[in-house]
Amino acid sequence: MHRRIKGMALGAGVAACLAGVSGCIQKTSGTEVVGVMTTAPDGTSELSRAVIVNNTKLARHIQVVDVRHEYAGDLLKASLTLTSKYEGTLQFQYKFAWFNDAGLEVNPDTDAWTPVVLHGNETRTVQGVAPGPEVKAFKVNIRN
């Protein structure tokens, strides 16, 4: 009797393992942050930003609290301030993409996913520098 229960438990474990290996759908969606430099008729330029949440569970944990920029010479430098809303340690990754005036991506597929570790409720900035002076907009993908 005891042995049978043990066997059933083992069987359930094997099934769980197989399911884990063959993989039910793993969510890889996240948050997208878009920043576009717009130039007003009087010559001043400003950054308009948008945050698109595709994964509400991740967005509950990581919040984009600020999007800033400055120019390093003629290169756009973008900075995101991320805050963890979670008490434990969070692991996620982000990737920058850069776009020119015509909306085309500059040097596509060259920016890589960068892993970040956020400790409980920590606030951190992640930065990226545009690959060229023609960049007028950027996009940051965040996922875990």
Next chain:
Amino acid sequence: MHRRIKGMALGAGVAACLAGVSGCIQKTSGTEVVGVMTTAPDGTSELSRAVIVNNTKLARHIQVVDVRHEYAGDLLKASLTLTSKYEGTLQFQYKFAWFNDAGLEVNPDTDAWTPVVLHGNETRTVQGVAPGPEVKAFKVNIRN
């Protein structure tokens, strides 16, 4: 009989260990101290500070009693006075981060967590020197 109790104790120990490995949530949040240099219209500059408590348990033990600054040449030097409210020995770590005028982090990811040991009810200061003259604000994370 004794043997069985020993076995059960071992089992419980193993279970606790496994739970530790597979990880119930470990709180890694702490306290955040922010200091910003603001320059008044008459040219005098002063430090405005804020203490953000994310972990009430830690905040009951470690209290930030003072935030001071001075200039070493053109480099901002920040000092935090921490007091332990606990009778035993406390172990925690802190990390500085530095920001420029535009709010962008200067040399991100280069400051490291520094461990500190506070004996019962001890008061200690921790210091940091800005990595460059462009620094106008700092942030200190404290966690255990």
Next chain:
Amino acid sequence: MKRVTGIGMVVIAGALVLTAGCMGTKVQYGDATSAEPLSTDFGSSDLQQIAATMVDSLLADPGVRAASTARKPVLLVDKVKNKTLQHIDTESLTDSIRTKLIQSGKFSFIDRTTDQSALDEFNAQKESGLVDPAKAVPMGTQSGAEYILTANLAQIEQQVGSKTDVYYKFTMNLKNLRTGILDWANEKEIRKVATRSWLGR
């Protein structure tokens, strides 16, 4: 008695079929820029992170920017001193950094590792008799490097129980050949932690 053993064998055979049916190799294209590490060895994501950090820092540095506004400085990438215990293709790492810097349009690069091919072509143009001397490229007009990018890759590995902790540090310097001064320096630290466990996750 015999019957029971037969059932046992059927069960074992069934298990084998199950295993054989599930076992198999599925091959797919993955994300080339993925940051999901498989081991603590130096991997593609580490290479990409290091290259991105170095390029961003070099492009944004005020001192380097000042030197590269009037005209593009000529750079040479030196071999990376690999102080890890692994065999790492550090040339691949510096190739990535050089490629991104060339694409930025802020720097000029020369490459001494392919000088022999250039010399072979110059010889062919002069001595093969095939090339019109008027169309041949004159020799001895190339640029020399004004700066050298030097780098170190260090590793600290600690293993305790079922946990392996590997820390990599890549340090890069820009050496000005005229003054000998290191005009720029930056480093990138990476930590990878492997935990062996009996319960998978």
Next chain:
Amino acid sequence: MKRVTGIGMVVIAGALVLTAGCMGTKVQYGDATSAEPLSTDFGSSDLQQIAATMVDSLLADPGVRAASTARKPVLLVDKVKNKTLQHIDTESLTDSIRTKLIQSGKFSFIDRTTDQSALDEFNAQKESGLVDPAKAVPMGTQSGAEYILTANLAQIEQQVGSKTDVYYKFTMNLKNLRTGILDWANEKEIRKVATRSWLGR
């Protein structure tokens, strides 16, 4: 009896499958600046703490500041004298210190460890026949060091019963080559205590 053994074998086989399927190594990127030590050996956090202390002290020192206001003094980092019993990559430690000091913009550094690469490039510019002499970088115009940063790393280890206590002390000096005087000195002490226990943690 025999029947039970057969079932027992199936159970064992199942357990083996379970183990093979579930056992695994989880690899993750960790916080590169983490201060959670795994052992009393010299680790990445010790390196970072020492580097931060030395840099902060050197930047804030009034005497050094006075010397670096008119113009940047030229420094050279000497090899660290490693007096511990461990193999420690002390160059990686001084690399961190040098990088932070260069980034502060207060000091100039020369690097004698990469002089050979510079000489190779000078030779290539003069002797390969590829480089236009007018574009070549003139040799013999580099700066020399005015200060040398020297350092010692000492260790005291004590082991009693299940307790291991390791004390590290890093001492750094700034030697003025003109006067021979040590213009600045600082040290950083680190203690790591390991307690072996029977209950895992």
